[in-house]
Amino acid sequence: xxxxxxxxxxxxxxxxxxxxxxxxxxxxxxxxxxxxxxxxxxxxxxxxxxxxxxxxxxxxxxxxxxxxxxxxxxxxxxxxxxxxxxxxxxxxxxxxxxxxxxxxxxxxxxxxxxxxxxxxxxxxxxxxxxxxxxxxxxxxxxxxxxxxxxxxxxxxxxxxxxxxxxxxxxxxxxxxxxxxxxxxxxxxxxxxxxxxxxxxxxxxxxxxxxxxxxxxxxxxxxxxxxxxxxxxxxxxxxxxxxxxxxxxxxxxxxxxxxxxxxxxxxxxxxxxxxxxxxxxxxxxxxxxxxxxxxxxxxxxxxxxxxxxxxxxxxxxxxxxxxxxxxxxxx
Ligand SMILES: [Zn+2]
Ligand SMILES: [Zn+2]
Numbered sequence: 001x002x003x004x005x006x007x008x009x010x011x012x013x014x015x016x017x018x019x020x021x022x023x024x025x026x027x028x029x030x031x032x033x034x035x036x037x038x039x040x041x042x043x044x045x046x047x048x049x050x051x052x053x054x055x056x057x058x059x060x061x062x063x064x065x066x067x068x069x070x071x072x073x074x075x076x077x078x079x080x081x082x083x084x085x086x087x088x089x090x091x092x093x094x095x096x097x098x099x100x101x102x103x104x105x106x107x108x109x110x111x112x113x114x115x116x117x118x119x120x121x122x123x124x125x126x127x128x129x130x131x132x133x134x135x136x137x138x139x140x141x142x143x144x145x146x147x148x149x150x151x152x153x154x155x156x157x158x159x160x161x162x163x164x165x166x167x168x169x170x171x172x173x174x175x176x177x178x179x180x181x182x183x184x185x186x187x188x189x190x191x192x193x194x195x196x197x198x199x200x201x202x203x204x205x206x207x208x209x210x211x212x213x214x215x216x217x218x219x220x221x222x223x224x225x226x227x228x229x230x231x232x233x234x235x236x237x238x239x240x241x242x243x244x245x246x247x248x249x250x251x252x253x254x255x256x257x258x259x260x261x262x263x264x265x266x267x268x269x270x271x272x273x274x275x276x277x278x279x280x281x282x283x284x285x286x287x288x289x290x291x292x293x294x295x296x297x298x299x300x301x302x303x304x305x306x307x308x309x310x311x312x313x314x315x316x317x318x319x320x321x322x323x324x325x326x327x328x329x330x
Contacts, residue, residue: 010258010297012120013084014112016156023121026128026151028143034106035146037176041104041204045196052196060190061197065205066243072099073206074245074272081108081162082115085260086276086288094167102182104203105210107172109162119257120155122218122232132232133218144211179203213240217250224265225255226302236268246270255301256291264291 076096079085088096097108105111121127129135130149143149162168171178179199186194221235233254240248246263247253249270253262263270279285291297 010256010294010300012116012123013082014116014157014159014162015120016158017120018156020153021151021155022153023117023124023127023131023151023155025153026130026149028130028147028149030146031148034148038145038204038207041200042208044200045204048196048200052193054190054193056190057193057197060186060194061201061205064198065202066245068099068103068202069206069243070245070271070275071096072101072103073105073210074247075275076100077103077108077111078115078247079260079262079272079276082112083258084289085258086280086285088279088285092279092284097168097171098178101171101175101178104179104206107175108168109159109172110175112159112162113157116157117149117151117155122234122254123227123230125229126231133215137215140215141208141211144214145207209243213237213244213248213250216240217248221251223251223304225251225304227254228300228302230254242269242271245272245275247272256294256297258289258294259291260288261290 076093076098077100080088080093080096081100100111101107106114118131121131128149128151130143130147133140133144135143183195183199186198216237217234218232219235221237223233223235226233234250236251237244237248241263246261246269249263249268252259252264252268256264260276261270261273262268263273276285276288280288
């Protein structure tokens with residue numbers, strides 16, 4: 001039963017694949033809401049940092065960036081909400097989803113849609129350059145941080161289970177406003193420098209760092225596995241393993257998408273999984289899914305023979321060839 005559950009966790013949870021959905025044909029369009037938000041946070045940070053920086057404010061800003069990345073983005077949104085890689089109590093789930101919203105990228109439903117569309121598209125033979133991070137850095141940054149992709153034939157989402165939650169709908173409606181209680185607390189604690197670093201700089205670092213690691217993770221770096229028949233393969237971004245709370249071991253994540261643990265090899269730091277283990281010890285997390293529970297997953301994977309850490313980085317091609325089961329000849 002465990003393996004049956006675990007196998008489901010390798011699927012793209014929130015998409016219902018319709019036969020005529022096409023991940024390759026679509027238009028990139030400007031997204032004013034996220035463009036103003038992401039651009040505004042960056043410009044405000046650049047403008048305000050020279051006037052509102054103290055050692056304490058910098059420490060608070062960087063500390064909160066790590067905290068909301070860990071509790072919110074990595075554990076709450078990615079491993080719990082999107083992949084369902086563990087279960088927890090309703091109150092803790094709400095707290096982690098609130099942390100994910102305060103991380104500042106968007107609301108929970110937008111995050112699920114954006115993640116799962118990309119996850120689904122990258123498993124197909126071919127997909128739009130937007131979904132593969134295939135364009136040069138400057139264009140990809142503009143696309144991912146300021147635009148959205150309108151597919152001509154998108155897949156269907158089944159978000160009923162999310163949308164029936166009043167709390168999730170509330171977070172989705174108010175995701176920008178969720179910065180305000182934290183901003184008020186920071187102002188009370190340390191005045192404007194705390195607000196500048198604890199809100200503006202933190203959100204700017206989070207959204208731009210997330211884009212950068214996502215871009216690199218589909219372009220270059222070590223690989224341990226290739227996913228058969230997937231048009232886009234992922235790479236690890238070792239230098240970012242620590243600061244992304246383990247999310248940067250993205251090659252592992254493509255191989256075992258439903259695993260609560262992403263840093264799988266010795267030396268691959270994964271604070272997100274460490275936190276889930278702590279919750280488990282405290283009796284606050286259960287059904288924690290790991291690669292060992294995913295029977296049959298290895299049939300979809302091709303092991304990259306050369307040691308991932310010693311081989312020359314493999315660079316994704318402009319038009320990567322899908323890895324076919326029959327052509328597994330590494
Ligand atoms: Zn990916
Ligand atoms: Zn994922």
